[in-house]
Amino acid sequence: MKKVGPLIVGVAVIKRGNKFLLCKRRSKLKIWRKWEVPGGIVNFGESLEDAIKREVKEEIGVEVELVKPIDFFFTNIWKLKKKRIHVFLVGYLCRIKRGKPKPCDREIEKVKWFSIEEVKKLDCLPGSKEFVLKAANL
Numbered sequence: 605m606k607k608v609g610p611l612i613v614g615v616a617v618i619k620r621g622n623k624f625l626l627c628k629r630r631s632k633l634k635i636w637r638k639w640e641v642p643g644g645i646v647n648f649g650e651s652l653e654d655a656i657k658r659e660v661k662e663e664i665g666v667e668v669e670l671v672k673p674i675d676f677f678f679t680n681i682w683k684l685k686k687k688r689i690h691v692f693l694v695g696y697l698c699r700i701k702r703g704k705p706k707p708c709d710r711e712i713e714k715v716k717w718f719s720i721e722e723v724k725k726l727d728c729l730p731g732s733k734e735f736v737l738k739a740a741n742l
Contacts, residue, residue, distance in 0.1 A: 609690030610679075614656040615643030615732075616668055616698040617739035618705075623717040624736050625705055627664060629729065630713040633684075637713075640729040641695065641736065656696055663712050666703035670696040676738040678731035693731045697739045 618625040618641075626639040644659035646652055653670055660668050678693040705715045718726065720740045723733060 606687040607690070608687055611689070611691045612646040612652070612655075613643055613691050613693045614646055614652045614659065615641045615693050615695035615735055616656050616660050616670075617641050617674060617695055617735050618660075618668060618698045618700060619739065620700065620717065623719060624723055624739070625664075625715060625717055626723070626726070626728070626732065626736075627707070627715050628713040630711055635682075636729065638729045638732075639726045640732040642712075643693070643695065652694055653696070656698070660698070663707075663709045664705040664715050665708040666705050667701045668698040669701045670698055672697045672742055674735060674739050674742070676735065678734055680730045693735070695735050695739070697742050 627642050629636050629638060629640055631637050642660050642663045643656055646655040657668060674695045674697055680691055682689040707714060723736045
């Protein structure tokens with residue numbers, strides 16, 4: 605079995621008023637068709653902050669301002685049929701600087717704003733709900 609990683613994934617917890625923006629992931633794999641915070645892999649030589657800004661723009665078409673680092677990280681190992689992927693998620697509380705969020709990437713099915721109470725009830729990818737809950741207290 606092929607092992608991939610560890611990979612650093614930068615995530616954006618985007619807040620507007622008392623709502624948080626989450627993306628519904630599109631995937632052939634049922635385990636990945638869940639809600640998540642936007643973000644993605646930090647490329648070689650790229651800063652975490654630049655990766656978050658780039659990934660959010662690619663995924664949902666908005667420019668974000670990074671407000672504050674979230675004092676939390678999450679690690680997970682995804683066990684797939686032919687490989688195992690090891691990821692570390694690191695995030696920032698963000699706000700939209702420019703644009704209206706919409707799916708701009710084939711992996712994003714939809715985007716929606718949720719209250720913290722609604723987030724608590726969602727079926728999310730591992731780490732996403734934890735990041736939102738941590739950011740809600742900033």
